[in-house]
């Protein structure tokens with residue numbers, strides 16, 4: 001099987017989030033055969049829910065669609081480095097691989113401290129691939145926050 005990135009779908013979710021006035025982050029869960037299981041963008045404002053990050057919503061939707069509590073063998077694409085909460089959720093979901101775009105020095109929890117996957121309390125570590133379409137993802141975030149400051 002040749003590698004096919006699903007970051008474009010995640011970026012579309014991020015753009016849709018921005019259009020809703022949400023921080024533009026998108027996530028996509030892919031099944032073992034390459035099928036898109038769930039897509040989501042941030043909805044913290046809309047749902048009045050601080051845990052409604054794109055990754056959490058995509059993981060919940062994928063588990064609900066499959067009727068299972070884990071996503072063993074599945075991959076997740078996220079436009080931005082997951083925060084510690086989402087990194088923990090990714091580990092708990094037993095996702096096989098994490099692909100992400102821009103790094104997040106301020107709120108990331110994968111490459112930045114607390115480096116959730118390196119914790120002894122973390123019982124599952126996905127393969128991590130970073131920097132996919134990082135520039136596009138970063139530009140989306142920057143223009144979103146620049147527009148917010150301007151208004």
Ligand SMILES: [Zn+2]
Pocket residue numbers: 053054055082083084085086087
């Ligand atoms: Zn998060």
